Amino acid sequence: MKRAITIMVALLLALLPASAQKDTLRVSAHFTTHVIFSTDVTYADMSNSRSIAAKVIEQNKNMIAVKAREPFSEPCSISALESNGRMWTFVVIFDDSPSVLIVDTRERERIRARESLAESPEDGAAADDSRDGRKKARKAPSKRRSEGNTASTWKTGDAPTLAEVSGMGREVFHIGTSGYGVSVMCENLYSYSDITYMVLSVRNGSGISYSVADATFVIESRRQSRRTVAYDQTIFPRSRHGSLSAGPGEQGKIVYSFDKMTLSKDQVLRIYLYEEGGQRNLVMTVSPSDINKAKSIMK
Incomplete structure (x- = not known):
């Protein structure tokens, strides 16, 4: 039964x-x-x-x-x-x-709005004026800005691209976790105005490929007990560049950008990595002092 x-439900969904x-x-x-x-x-x-x-x-x-x-x-x-x-x-x-x-x-x-705009062409000279105005408003991107993904949270100025941040030398060595022959490290924490950059790397020392679609970032209470109510907050990166997946004996690196991120002394940032098609899940903890004292990078 x-x-x-x-089967009936599957057929109905197919007809939607x-x-x-x-x-x-x-x-x-x-x-x-x-x-x-x-x-x-x-x-x-x-x-x-x-x-x-x-x-x-x-x-x-x-x-x-x-x-x-x-x-x-x-x-x-x-x-x-x-x-x-x-x-x-x-x-x-x-x-x-x-x-x-x-x-x-x-x-x-946003996609629906763009499709609706495309289906509603303007008439005569008004359409020409609008197109001319859009052309004048556009500015050709500089070569440096087009070489890597930009931090989409930036509002004004010229923030470093994610590709540029990825190429910077490692400066953080004490944040990481390992298990199942896989090591995950936080290599860099940077801030640029109201952007926080985080660089994560994966080293796969096992004989099986390690694949993670994306990391999950949760701000959690440092102290959790039955007498206290913990409020966890999942935060979402605005942009990313790279990959957390690595084949046997290989490495992966990814850069995330976030809106301004700060933690209180009673909070920690936990980074969860869930393996796709496997159970080698890893968790890494970042302290509030590491987040709040992220190195400032100015260009």
Whole structure:
């Protein structure tokens, strides 16, 4: 009976229009999926609370964390209402190892806005004037800026590119973790105005390739006990350059840029690396003094 229901649901999903299929969340019982919205979430509802758990992030009310309570075969749904009146509904399907753990609805809105603008051509001279104005407004990027990924959080000025930061010599040697023949190190921590750069490297000394899609960054309470309530905050990098994956005997390096990051003395930054298709998961801890005293780089 369950097999027949599963097949029927799969057929119904296949018949959904492309726009509906885009709003499908794949969740796991092992990993947490985060959905980011443009504004604060004022209402959220799950069609089946026995299969999935969801909550609005306390520190960032424009984010919802979703996780499967246990494996389930029948799809369910989750709906969210933003403070700007935008309503979202996602079909939720169980996936033991989802390829995407962060769903940013803001990017979808930007894509839809660009598509809408492209489908609405302007008339006559107004269109020509608009195109001429856009051409004049554009400035050719300098050679130095185009050689590497820029830190997208930068607002004014000329911040170092991620490629430039990646090429800098290692200056941090005491932050790292290892296990299963794999070592992960934080090689550099830099700050440039309101940008924080973090350089991570992976050395794979095992005979099996080590693959990590992306690191998960969580600000956690240093002291956790039954009498205290801990508020964990997941933070998301604005841009990245490189890879955390490494073949047998090889190395990988990645540079992240964040909006200004500081920690209180009672907090730590924990970096979680979840292996794709494996269980060699690693955790690295960065102290508040290391974050708050990140070396300033000025160009």
